[in-house]
Amino acid sequence: MIAIPFQSRRKFLKNIGYISVGFSLLGACIGAEDPTIASRITYDGKLPGSIGRAKTVNAWIEILEDGNIRVLSGKVELGQGIRTAIQQVAAEELDMDLDKIQVHLAETGLTPNEGYTGASASIQNSAMSVRYAAAKARQELLLLASKKLNTPINDLLLFNGIVKSKLGNKSLTFAEILEGEQIDREVSIPVPIKNKAEHRYVGKSVPRTDIGEMVRGQAGYIQNLRFPGMVHARVVRPPGYESKLLTLDENGLMAEVPGVIKTVVKGSFVGVITEREHQAIKAEQYLKNHSEWTTSVPFPEKENLFTHIKEIANNPETVRNEGNVEAAIKGVETIKAKYTKPYIKHASLGPACGLAMFDGEVLHIWSHSQGIYPLREALATMLYMEAEKIHITAVPGAGCFGHSTADDAATDAALLALEYPNTHIRVQWSRHDEHSWDPYGPAMIVELEASLDENNKINSWKAEVWTDSHSTRPNKDAGTVLAARYLETPFTMKSRGYLGGGHRNADPYYKIPNMKLNAHYYEGPFRVSSLRSLGSFTNIFAVESLMDSLAEKAGQNPLDFRLRHLEDGRAIAVIHKVKELTASQNIAVDQGVGYAFMRYKNTDAYIAMAAKVAVDKVTGNIELIKMWAAVDVGEVINMDGITNQIEGGMIQAASWTLKEQVTFNTNEITGTDYLKYPILRFSEIPLVEVAIINRPNEAAYGVGEVSMPPTAAAIANAIYKACGKRVFDLPITPEKISDS
Amino acid sequence: MATFQLDINNTKLKVEVTEGTSLLWVLREHLGLTGTKYSCGIGQCGSCMVHIDNGPMRACLLQVENFAEGQKIKTIEGLSKNGDHPVQKAWIEAQAPQCGYCQSGQIMQAVALLDANPNPTTEEIKTHMNGILCRCGTYLRIIKAVELAAASQSKIEN
Numbered sequence: 048m049i050a051i052p053f054q055s056r057r058k059f060l061k062n063i064g065y066i067s068v069g070f071s072l073l074g075a076c077i078g079a080e081d082p083t084i085a086s087r088i089t090y091d092g093k094l095p096g097s098i099g100r101a102k103t104v105n106a107w108i109e110i111l112e113d114g115n116i117r118v119l120s121g122k123v124e125l126g127q128g129i130r131t132a133i134q135q136v137a138a139e140e141l142d143m144d145l146d147k148i149q150v151h152l153a154e155t156g157l158t159p160n161e162g163y164t165g166a167s168a169s170i171q172n173s174a175m176s177v178r179y180a181a182a183k184a185r186q187e188l189l190l191l192a193s194k195k196l197n198t199p200i201n202d203l204l205l206f207n208g209i210v211k212s213k214l215g216n217k218s219l220t221f222a223e224i225l226e227g228e229q230i231d232r233e234v235s236i237p238v239p240i241k242n243k244a245e246h247r248y249v250g251k252s253v254p255r256t257d258i259g260e261m262v263r264g265q266a267g268y269i270q271n272l273r274f275p276g277m278v279h280a281r282v283v284r285p286p287g288y289e290s291k292l293l294t295l296d297e298n299g300l301m302a303e304v305p306g307v308i309k310t311v312v313k314g315s316f317v318g319v320i321t322e323r324e325h326q327a328i329k330a331e332q333y334l335k336n337h338s339e340w341t342t343s344v345p346f347p348e349k350e351n352l353f354t355h356i357k358e359i360a361n362n363p364e365t366v367r368n369e370g371n372v373e374a375a376i377k378g379v380e381t382i383k384a385k386y387t388k389p390y391i392k393h394a395s396l397g398p399a400c401g402l403a404m405f406d407g408e409v410l411h412i413w414s415h416s417q418g419i420y421p422l423r424e425a426l427a428t429m430l431y432m433e434a435e436k437i438h439i440t441a442v443p444g445a446g447c448f449g450h451s452t453a454d455d456a457a458t459d460a461a462l463l464a465l466e467y468p469n470t471h472i473r474v475q476w477s478r479h480d481e482h483s484w485d486p487y488g489p490a491m492i493v494e495l496e497a498s499l500d501e502n503n504k505i506n507s508w509k510a511e512v513w514t515d516s517h518s519t520r521p522n523k524d525a526g527t528v529l530a531a532r533y534l535e536t537p538f539t540m541k542s543r544g545y546l547g548g549g550h551r552n553a554d555p556y557y558k559i560p561n562m563k564l565n566a567h568y569y570e571g572p573f574r575v576s577s578l579r580s581l582g583s584f585t586n587i588f589a590v591e592s593l594m595d596s597l598a599e600k601a602g603q604n605p606l607d608f609r610l611r612h613l614e615d616g617r618a619i620a621v622i623h624k625v626k627e628l629t630a631s632q633n634i635a636v637d638q639g640v641g642y643a644f645m646r647y648k649n650t651d652a653y654i655a656m657a658a659k660v661a662v663d664k665v666t667g668n669i670e671l672i673k674m675w676a677a678v679d680v681g682e683v684i685n686m687d688g689i690t691n692q693i694e695g696g697m698i699q700a701a702s703w704t705l706k707e708q709v710t711f712n713t714n715e716i717t718g719t720d721y722l723k724y725p726i727l728r729f730s731e732i733p734l735v736e737v738a739i740i741n742r743p744n745e746a747a748y749g750v751g752e753v754s755m756p757p758t759a760a761a762i763a764n765a766i767y768k769a770c771g772k773r774v775f776d777l778p779i780t781p782e783k784i785s786d787s
Numbered sequence: 788m789a790t791f792q793l794d795i796n797n798t799k800l801k802v803e804v805t806e807g808t809s810l811l812w813v814l815r816e817h818l819g820l821t822g823t824k825y826s827c828g829i830g831q832c833g834s835c836m837v838h839i840d841n842g843p844m845r846a847c848l849l850q851v852e853n854f855a856e857g858q859k860i861k862t863i864e865g866l867s868k869n870g871d872h873p874v875q876k877a878w879i880e881a882q883a884p885q886c887g888y889c890q891s892g893q894i895m896q897a898v899a900l901l902d903a904n905p906n907p908t909t910e911e912i913k914t915h916m917n918g919i920l921c922r923c924g925t926y927l928r929i930i931k932a933v934e935l936a937a938a939s940q941s942k943i944e945n
Contacts, residue, residue: 126886126923254882261887262878262894263870264822264863271821279816305788305805325805325812396826396834396922397888445888446923478827687882691928695885698924721831721920729913732926 081213082206084142085245087182091237094179097121097172098234101159104187105229107180108137110221114208116141117149118181121161122173123417124152124257126446127751128688129169131255135248135684136174139241140181142206145248145256153419153441163418163520165449165577167651167749170684175747182240187230192219243682243743250741252687269415269442269453270400274471277402278308279324281331282459283317284480285533287343287715288574291315296337304329311466314535315340318463320472328477345713346572353387353492356513356569363511363565367554370561375507379498382596386495386589388777389708390487390573392718394726397445398481401456403464404471410437410464414457415444418520422454422528425521426461429531429538437461448699450520450576451485452476455529462530482719484529487709488578489515489571493553493589503601505612507561510586514549515571517581529574543570548581552756555590556646557612573709573716580752583647584700584759588777591643591760595767605642605764617653617679617742618646624677624738625655637661638672641764643757652748653679656697658733658761662769667781669766671701673734676754681745689750693737696754702727704759706778791855795820796865802851810854811835811846814862822863822891826920833919836892837862843899863891866898874898877936885923893919897933906937 101107101121109117118137124130134148141148151158161173185205192210193200196217203210211218243249260266285292292315301307306322307330317338319330347355402413410432416422419439427434444453460474492513500506519540525531526540550566578584598608606626613619622644629640639662644655657675662668674697683689706725710718718724759777767773772784790803795818802817811828814820814837826834828847835846838861839854854860866872874897884890893916900907900915907915912933921929 126884126888128885252882254879258879258882258884258887259870261884261890262863262875263866264820264891266887268821268888270825271815273819273821323804323812324816325808394922395888396832396920397824397886398826444886446886448922475825478829691882691885691925694927695924698926699922702924720829721827726920726922727924727926728920729917729926729930732913732924735927 081204082142084204084206086242087239088242089237090179090182090240094234094236095172095175097159097161097176098179100161101176102233103231104180104184104234105231106159107177107234108184109229110225112222114220114222115147115149116143117151118177119151119158120173120177121153121159121420122164122169123415123441124443125164125417127169127692128255128685129173130257131253132170132174132684132688133177134256135253136178137181139246139249140178141185144207145253147208155419155423155437155439160420162421165417167647167751167753170747170749174684178240179238180234182238183232183234184230186239187232188221188224191224195219195224250683250686250743253685255688267443268397269402269413269444270397270475272402272413272442274402274404277471277473278320278322279327280318280320280460280463280472280474281327281477282474282530283319283331283334283338284484285315286340289343290340292317293339293341295334297334299337300330300333303333309467310334311463313462314537315533316462316530318459320463320467324475346711348713349711352490356490356492356571359571360513360567360569363567365563366550366566367562367564370507372507372509372561372563375561376496376498376509379500379506381496381498382593382600383494383496384593384596384775386493386585386592386775388491388585388588390490391578391703391707392482392485392487392709392724393448393451393578394482394724395445395447395451398478399452399456399476400444400474401453401458401460402471402473403457403460405464405468407468408436410461412437412439412457412461413442414439415442415447415453416457417450417453422457422521424523425454425525425528425531426458428523429458429525429528429534430461430465449488449578450518452481454521455484458528458530479719482724483716484574486519486574486576489517489575491549491582491585493585495589495593497593497597499597499601503603505557505559505597508555508559508563510553510564511567512550512553512565512582512586513567513569514546514582515569515575516544516546517548518545518577520544520576543568544576548577551581551586551648552583552645553586553590554649556618556649557609558614559612580755583645583752583756584703587643587645587756588759588763591645591757592763592773592775595641595764596773609644618644620740621653621655621677621679624740625657625675628675628677628736628738629657632659635661637663637769639765639768639770641761641766641768643760643764645757647753647756652681652750652753654753654757656754656757656761658758658765660762660765660769662766662784664770665785667783667785669705669779669781669784671705671731671733671762673736674701674758674761675736677738677740678750678753679740679742680748680750680753682743682747683739683741684747686739686741689739690737692750693754694735696751697735697758698727698732700755700758701733701762704762704777704779708778789852791851793855793860794857795860796862804851806850806852808851809847810837810849810851810860813851814846820862820864824888824891826889832889833896834889834892836895836919838895838899841899841902843896863895866894872898873939874901874932874936877932877939880935881928881932883925883928883932885925889919889921893921893929897929897936900933901937901940905940907933
């Protein structure tokens with residue numbers, strides 16, 4: 048599966064200063080030079096959480112007979128490039144060529160259970176687990192080879208799948224060392240890892256190995272998966288969340304639509320299986336037109352959404368309380384502001400798809416789920432089956448940016464496969480269903496109040512956050528998967544999922560003596576779940592908008608004002624970097640440059656961002672000219688991979704900021720396609736410049752979500768600089784600037 | 788059901804489908820040409836872009852019976868034998884995709900642009916590519932890839 052054309056691979060290897068010698072030539076070819084073996088250092092720090100769930104080397108690393116290595120990861124590839132990052136760390140520790148490392152991504156019963164792929168945690172967990180497992184494997188291979196070759200370890204070289212004596216007279220392949228066994232030693236500390244200064248892959252811009260097949264149209268997305276004899280199916284979704292099926296008249300279906308195999312009705316779950324995909328679409332439409340449903344509970348008026356949210360919210364919970372905010376605010380001039388964000392869709396370009404086949408004993412499922420083990424738990428509950436009888440293989444899908452509909456399509460396929468055994472059933476969701484039934488990123492309200500002391504430093508900070516759940520991902524609570532809610536005996540979701548994501552980053556990373564954060568949880572009218580960066584997007588929009596207002600009140604430059612409230616050198620460094628990036632900008636009268644800063648989750652990556660806009664004061668028209676980001680994710684695994692994630696994230700977040708909101712009336716969701724729910728296009732994109740500060744000796748943080756939160760604030764601050772209008776309610780549209 | 792003869796990627800292929808079936812389903816399902824993607828199905832996103840007689844068209848909107856009279860249909864699979872079309876090579880060099888789902892459509896649209904205008908300006912690229920959506924936000928890398936492809940093509944001609 049090597050997709051890098053030979054020439055560009057050679058060029059890349061040359062660029063990083065290492066040309067590998069094919070190992071089959073070594074040993075046989077006298078005079079071939081051995082590579083320089085990098086030194087090792089002892090790692091005795093913390094091991095990643097995933098190692099706790101899969102403790103042995105062979106849970107992560109398998110030595111194959113053909114000289115290749117198979118790495119097992121419980122994560123899935125969604126365009127974030129995790130496969131390449133994992134290849135890099137494994138190749139590094141085992142001193143292998145990259146193309147000798149195969150990566151097998153999530154499959155139940157085979158790969159480690161790493162929960163969900165999300166929260167920018169795949170590098171911290173999966174890639175770091177692979178690093179230590181590979182390092183342990185190397186140590187073990189050397190130990191075993193030393194015994195077999197009767198040669199001290201110090202006189203051995205390990206590279207590219209062989210261990211040989213430095214004298215060159217003795218060598219063994221990995222497979223010969225293990226004689227058909229795998230390494231079942233526990234991955235434990237201390238473990239010797241490669242000295243990072245001598246890395247040849249990690250920290251470099253290693254080209255992704257999967258792009259060649261993408262540009263040839265051969266990439267293996269779930270939507271392209273085909274099996275012999277496979278049939279197609281679609282599900283007739285109810286007209287509303289709470290609608291129940293009253294009548295279904297399928298008498299004329301067979302006459303009207305050729306190729307219908309079976310209609311499956313289970314309570315208010317209606318599916319139809321056909322020979323061909325086009326027939327499934329026709330059959331779904333027929334059944335939709337020949338069914339009656341109860342009316343669902345009405346949605347609130349869109350204009351009243353935020354009032355409604357406050358009405359239904361629980362009493363606040365205090366999440367953080369330091370110093371005495373109430374006392375500190377008294378008698379001092381404060382700034383108060385309210386910021387709001389609508390529901391936002393994932394709007395993945397690839398509508399959900401799921402395949403299933405029940406062989407009479409085991410239910411096999413193929414899904415682009417981000418958590419196949421948790422999905423298995425949900426399905427086991429829903430189907431009253433043992434989890435071991437459900438086998439799920441993760442297959443890449445289109446980028447989905449959080450918990451979207453992949454699990455739901457897999458659930459549809461599972462239900463239908465049980466009704467039509469021994470045949471592969473493929474369920475493809477429509478764009479309309481994808482946009483309508485997606486669990487959206489929830490609407491939020493953030494109210495902030497902050498005060499300055501006599502030295503113009505922030506003395507107190509109070510944050511009130513109204514938020515719904517930010518993760519209703521599958522787990523043993525079967526109500527987390529959509530179809531379970533419509534069965535004869537429906538499952539309602541018992542838990543509220545992950546509420547904590549809602550107040551993420553509402554307490555700023557700045558040094559403030561008195562700080563209080565209250566969270567008001569509500570259970571709103573729409574299905575919601577995790578959307579890239581969870582509550583941080585709204586919270587940082589609010590926090591960093593207020594920081595500019597406070598800086599203005601203090602009569603200070605916004606960046607200097609932020610720097611006065613930061614003590615962490617890495618935070619200070621990204622701000623200095625973004626200042627440097629934007630130093631030479633000429634700013635016309637109708638233009639402005641705005642800034643924002645964040646440390647993601649207050650514990651992970653650092654980012655400082657800038658945006659430059661031009662605003663037409665009369666029409667309110669906004670031109671987003673350029674964005675800059677200075678990022679510190681600690682140790683860089685793949686430089687270009689990080690850059691691509693940051694660039695794309697800024698553009699997607701700019702789309703959220705300037706264009707996106709779920710529209711609805713009291714009866715239905717109306718934004719059901721890309722015209723009614725527009726996203727940023729070529730004609731609207733800004734230029735983007737990214738600077739990455741690599742800190743090889745710091746922990747590696749994920750980057751997928753990092754660029755989202757500061758984007759909205761940087762744009763809002765730039766608009767304020769350009770025209771003096773501050774927008775508190777997302778999205779920032781021309782009407783809000785020309786009217787306000 | 789009816790039988791149609793289609794000229795796809797310079798090969799004549801017979802398919803037996805119902806009239807009115809969209810070319811997209813014929814390509815993806817009947818012919819296994821899954822490089823052309825389904826995304827919106829209503830002509831809004833460009834993921835299913837193919838060439839009909841060298842012009843870019845959205846396969847989801849095309850009914851098969853209207854394209855069975857010798858029109859030359861080209862899909863991403865027919866762009867080159869070994870994935871070495873200058874635009875494909877440029878895409879790899881620019882490391883343009885993230886998830887890659889929209890990229891077949893992007894590439895087909897870009898090839899049509901460069902066929903008609905071998906040296907487009909950045910603004911011309913943006914205008915021509917405007918109808919093809921990408922949710923990962925790889926637009927800038929796509930522009931870079933088109934520029935790289937234009938540069939490499941003009942080198943070949945020289």
